[in-house]
Amino acid sequence: MTEREEARLQGRKIGFLGGGNMAEALIRGLLHSDSVKPEQIEVSDLKAERLAELHTRYGIATTTDNEALSRWADVLVIAVKPQIVDRILAPLAAGLAPSDVVISVAAGVPIEALEARLPAGTRLIRSMPNTAAIVLAGATAISAGTHATTEDVEVARAMFQAVGRVVVLDESLLDAVTGLSGSGPAYIMLMIEALADGGVKVGLGRDAALLLAAQTVYGAAKLQLETGEHPGRLKDQVTSPGGTAIAGLHTLESGGLRRTLIDAVEAAANRSAELGLQMSAKLRR
Numbered sequence: 001m002t003e004r005e006e007a008r009l010q011g012r013k014i015g016f017l018g019g020g021n022m023a024e025a026l027i028r029g030l031l032h033s034d035s036v037k038p039e040q041i042e043v044s045d046l047k048a049e050r051l052a053e054l055h056t057r058y059g060i061a062t063t064t065d066n067e068a069l070s071r072w073a074d075v076l077v078i079a080v081k082p083q084i085v086d087r088i089l090a091p092l093a094a095g096l097a098p099s100d101v102v103i104s105v106a107a108g109v110p111i112e113a114l115e116a117r118l119p120a121g122t123r124l125i126r127s128m129p130n131t132a133a134i135v136l137a138g139a140t141a142i143s144a145g146t147h148a149t150t151e152d153v154e155v156a157r158a159m160f161q162a163v164g165r166v167v168v169l170d171e172s173l174l175d176a177v178t179g180l181s182g183s184g185p186a187y188i189m190l191m192i193e194a195l196a197d198g199g200v201k202v203g204l205g206r207d208a209a210l211l212l213a214a215q216t217v218y219g220a221a222k223l224q225l226e227t228g229e230h231p232g233r234l235k236d237q238v239t240s241p242g243g244t245a246i247a248g249l250h251t252l253e254s255g256g257l258r259r260t261l262i263d264a265v266e267a268a269a270n271r272s273a274e275l276g277l278q279m280s281a282k283l284r285r
Ligand SMILES: NC(=O)C1=CN([C@@H]2O[C@H](COP(=O)(O)OP(=O)(O)OC[C@H]3O[C@@H](n4cnc5c(N)ncnc54)[C@H](O)[C@@H]3O)[C@@H](O)[C@H]2O)C=CC1
Pocket: 017, 018, 019, 020, 021, 022, 023, 044, 045, 046, 047, 050, 066, 078, 079, 080, 081, 082, 084, 088, 105, 106, 107, 108, 128, 129, 130, 131, 182, 183
């Protein structure tokens, strides 16, 4: 993150409404990256036990009062499950100032639906991060709401850039992002587990197999990101004529790995769109 981006977060009070997996990934990433101090973060949640855990781990303030959190925060991150977003928005109105920025991470909940439940003119950003934010390797897409300023987009960009990479996209593409990078860590974990199982099947110990599987996925991703080379070319560099890699690749092609991955992204994107329609209908009621 550049100094300019870091400066965008300086002194901002960031409130997380909902202290679950995604909120913790962002909090931990933000604190590890040193772009915010624990005094700049507060979390609200229904569960006192969960709040105590977050306080102990990160030294951040906590509350069970969502409205008090919205009063305190300059940047309010909505990090509850999509299904309950409709219930938590209206009570926040009294605590929101016109200069506050609201950032939603809720999968599938459209800007239009969120804005319908927030005070008129609320500066809103919709985002789709992923859990790799916890190790500063997140992938996030953000879209500006109707009243968000360029500066608001930059504040959101700085927040997510502190914990990984960011793209700014039109909202119409966020279901696609949810299907790919938002849900993607789950797909890759399945692959790491399966690769390690493969290693065990051919005689490796479980620990060595898991380490080699995870490091291979990490290294391959880093190789593509840092060289910017087409993945097909990088694949060819591993694949000698009549060699081992082509034998493995042939098996993956026979099993339909590419088609299955494409279908998985599409299925998750469709589910995100479906959730969005349900949420929109609920929020307009
Ligand atoms: N987990 C993931 O990989 C990703 C999640 N998201 C989005 O992040 C949001 C949160 O997801 P997770 O953190 O996975 O869920 P989670 O279930 O781990 O966390 C949600 C938290 O909200 C709290 N909560 C429930 N009702 C509340 C209320 N009325 N007031 C305050 N807190 C309340 C719960 O006690 C829980 O701690 C969802 O909208 C999801 O779509 C987005 C990208 C990736």
